[in-house]
Amino acid sequence: MSDEQIPVSELGYEKARDELIEVVRILEAGGQDLDSSLALWERGEELAARCTEHLDGARKRIDAVLGDGDGAGADRG
Template sequence: MSDEQTPVSELGYEQARDELIEVVRILEAGGQDLDASLALWERGEELAARCTEHLDGARKRIDAVLGDDDEAGSSPS
């Protein structure tokens, strides 16, 4: 992981997911001092929240499309 991190709010889903995987790998390996571990943990929490934002947004888009299809399908001909 680099010292200059992209703000979490600017990361796409795949970028946030991949960085989160790396954070977990580093934390599981251990060997970090307490401050570094806490910083990684906090970054991981932010990354997880960002992934959830992306997934929730995708779910809303899918629901909107499916909702439009359901309304079109239930209309009398």
């Protein structure tokens, strides 16, 4: 991971997802001191939330295009 991290709020979905995968890999490998592990965990939480924001936004856009802003269109047949 880079020492100069881009603010999570500026990351697109793919970059946030890729960085989250890397954070998980590093944490699972172990060997980090407590402070580093906590900082990685916190970054991972922010990245996960950012990914969720992107996915929620994509769902809203799809629903808007389908003309179904409440998400009930899944029963269409």
